[in-house]
Amino acid sequence: MKILVIVAMLLAVPALASAQSNTFPRERITDNACDRVNTRIETIISRYNDQKDRHIKRYEEIYQKLSSVAAKHDGSQKLKADLQKLNDLTKRFASEYTRFVDELRASQQFTCGKSDGQFRAKVASSRAILKQAKYIAVSAKELIRTDIKNDLQELKP
Amino acid sequence: MKLFALVLIALFVVGCTNQPVPNATQSNVQQDLSSQYVNFEIDPDSLDLKDEQSYEKLISEIDKQLSDLPESDFEDFGEIN
Numbered sequence: 001m002k003i004l005v006i007v008a009m010l011l012a013v014p015a016l017a018s019a020q021s022n023t024f025p026r027e028r029i030t031d032n033a034c035d036r037v038n039t040r041i042e043t044i045i046s047r048y049n050d051q052k053d054r055h056i057k058r059y060e061e062i063y064q065k066l067s068s069v070a071a072k073h074d075g076s077q078k079l080k081a082d083l084q085k086l087n088d089l090t091k092r093f094a095s096e097y098t099r100f101v102d103e104l105r106a107s108q109q110f111t112c113g114k115s116d117g118q119f120r121a122k123v124a125s126s127r128a129i130l131k132q133a134k135y136i137a138v139s140a141k142e143l144i145r146t147d148i149k150n151d152l153q154e155l156k157p
Numbered sequence: 158m159k160l161f162a163l164v165l166i167a168l169f170v171v172g173c174t175n176q177p178v179p180n181a182t183q184s185n186v187q188q189d190l191s192s193q194y195v196n197f198e199i200d201p202d203s204l205d206l207k208d209e210q211s212y213e214k215l216i217s218e219i220d221k222q223l224s225d226l227p228e229s230d231f232e233d234f235g236e237i238n
Contacts, residue, residue: 037237037238040237041237044234044237048231048234051230051231054225054226054230055226055230058222058223058225058226061196061197061222062197062219062222065197065199065201066201068201068202069201069204069206069215072201072202072204072205073206107237123237127233127234130231130233130234131233133231134230134231134232137226137230137231138228141223141226144219144222144223145223148219149216149219152206152212152215152216153212155206156206156207156209156212157207
């Protein structure tokens with residue numbers, strides 16, 4: 001009987017502590033705020049993921065198709081060099097974007113009132129990485145719009 | 158004594174039923190949007206840049222691809238709180 005009581009106490013104490021922490025109004029408000037912030041972060045990441053996939057798909061498509069064009073035409077060294085630049089930018093963009101997502105996700109460990117300062121620092125850091133990723137994406141687009149199109153024009157007789 | 162043990166077990170059951178439910182809304186935010194991509198419609202193997210029409214078609218195709226990448230992409234996400 002004593003053993004039964006001891007086992008019952010061991011089971012009841014942590015369960016009660018957990019139940020109390022989940023039902024105390026202030027804690028519940030904090031949990032709701034945590035859920036809201038975490039959901040917002042996931043929504044942000046999902047939106048950027050769609051954009052990232054679209055950009056990479058476009059860069060890779062242009063790289064592959066124009067590489068075939070370059071292979072068929074004499075004097076296309078400049079086009080080939082610029083396509084290599086595009087390929088490098090695409091890889092840098094993908095890498096920078098992954099770093100952004102990792103950093104923003106890392107902020108989630110501080111969303112539940114654990115450390116407001118660390119949460120803000122992680123968000124600020126992810127913001128700076130996103131800015132860098134955008135800069136690389138704009139550079140890739142500009143490379144296609146100007147240099148690569150000029151290279152194609154130079155291949156005309 | 159038996160009653161005391163039963164009460165403790167009952168409290169354990171109550172504690173377990175108050176565990177928070179995982180947030181289900183986060184799992185359904187991902188969508189496969191690959192079907193909306195504009196595919197490159199020119200076959201590069203059949204393209205000869207010496208032909209003016211082919212060249213124009215290629216440039217127009219590139220412009221179409223670029224128009225799928227608006228400046229507004231990767232804009233700052235604003236405040237999170």
